[in-house]
Amino acid sequence: MTTVLAPVAGAAIGLAAVSDLVFSQGMVGPGMAIDPERRSGEAVAPISGTIVKLHPHAYIVVGDDGKGVLVHLGIDTVQLRGEGFALLAAEGDRVLAGQPVVAWDPAAVEAGGRSPVCPVVALDAGDGMVGEVAEGRVDAGDPLFQWA
Template sequence: MSDLNGALRVLSPVSGTALSLDTVPDPVFSQSMVGPGVAVHPEPGQEGGQESQHEAVAPIAGTLVKLHPHAYVVMAADNRRGVLVHLGIDTVQLAGEGFTLLAEEGTEVEAGTPVIRWSPGAVAAAGKPSVVPVVALDGEPGSLSELAAGAVEPGEALFVWE
């Protein structure tokens, strides 16, 4: 969703607790090497236990330009801003196990469109952090405002990208 001044409202792709990106146990994210953002720490026990499946949804409307079992990028309609959602840390090592693609690369999505089904509890059980970095790719330091903190649900605002 864009508002009149061109700011992009980025929504949470998952439920959990929104915290600073510097809480992510990976310097690529914690040091904002790929851009600023917010980390969402899912509650593994939500919705029926450790193995419960969750849908990770598109954080903005746009084109799904990259899609991997553990991560995806949605490019905004302005073709200038892409938002990365990374489901867990080092989850590429799981080779797609525990992740189900619900969309196809190259498709247009609305904010809130389900993209991947996954289990944060299964990620944690595999010894990987289940935190979900949501990153404004190549965003300038200080370009984000209204950063969420505390409990968030899919579709609730995480930050505004100016």
């Protein structure tokens, strides 16, 4: 069982509520999303492992068990080309769960006309493998869901 942590503080919501169909229909996998607090801060590693992909707006951490978790900071934020994001780690780095990976400002994302909602996805997880999901407010580093 892998405990996946909330990468940012905010309100835990189901992926079905995400405005991007790729996430809301579970095309990349099951998980949760967070409607973040509208203040600048750091997005943290959801699990301990290696950062295998790192873009300013999204990152994937793969644990020693091979489970990969995608964190996507906002919707359509790839269009920002890194503006408003600061990398705090590098691809290939080993990170501990809760370690800062990217600094960003959800309020600035929203002010630019994009959703700051953050999908957190268990990549390649099968149906029914994600459970014990958080409800309501979470802080960065709080348990978000369990991955069997």
